[in-house]
Amino acid sequence: MSLATPTGVRYFEAPGIEFIVEDVADFFLHDAEDLVAWIERIAVVHEYRIAQLTFIFCSDEYLHKLNVEYLNHDTLTDIITFDNADDADVLEGDIFISVERVQDNAKDLTISFRDELHRVMIHGVLHLLGYHDKDLLSQTAMRRKEDYCLSLRTF
Numbered sequence: 001m002s003l004a005t006p007t008g009v010r011y012f013e014a015p016g017i018e019f020i021v022e023d024v025a026d027f028f029l030h031d032a033e034d035l036v037a038w039i040e041r042i043a044v045v046h047e048y049r050i051a052q053l054t055f056i057f058c059s060d061e062y063l064h065k066l067n068v069e070y071l072n073h074d075t076l077t078d079i080i081t082f083d084n085a086d087d088a089d090v091l092e093g094d095i096f097i098s099v100e101r102v103q104d105n106a107k108d109l110t111i112s113f114r115d116e117l118h119r120v121m122i123h124g125v126l127h128l129l130g131y132h133d134k135d136l137l138s139q140t141a142m143r144r145k146e147d148y149c150l151s152l153r154t155f
Contacts, residue, residue: 014036016051017040017050017053018053018054019035019057020054021057023058023061027099030114031114034153038118041152045152049091050090050091051090051091053125054094056097059100060101062096063080063101066080067080070082076098077098077101078098079095079096079120079123079124080095081095081124081128085128093124093128105120115150119150125149126146
């Protein structure tokens with residue numbers, strides 16, 4: 001369990017994957033069951049087993065507080081991922097996503113909110129799979145992997 005345990009409302013829960021809305025009004029995942037199947041497919045492709053993935057959808061303010069408290073970064077971000085796995089081939093973690101950042105990203109990139117949300121969600125999963133984005137080379141590799149994972153959606 002992450003140090004940053006959410007207290008929000010459980011929105012959707014499947015074995016090993018849950019979605020929580022922390023402090024965001026008017027947020028609704030229209031395709032929760034499809035998202036679970038997609039994330040499970042990505043885990044299988046990477047030969048990982050899902051122990052527990054928790055996606056927490058929250059506000060800029062909420063995520064900013066976590067960013068300062070746990071990472072010592074005084075900036076807004078779209079995602080923070082906490083890896084809780086003890087084993088190398090197991091996905092277990094908490095993925096906090098700012099709905100406001102995703103909305104702004106989508107607008108800036110002129111893409112749909114849904115597509116940007118899925119990209120950010122899979123970005124968090126890729127971090128748990130061991131991918132990083134600290135420099136230009138790893139950012140490019142991460143973006144390619146995101147695009148590949150997005151291509152695996154069937155919904």
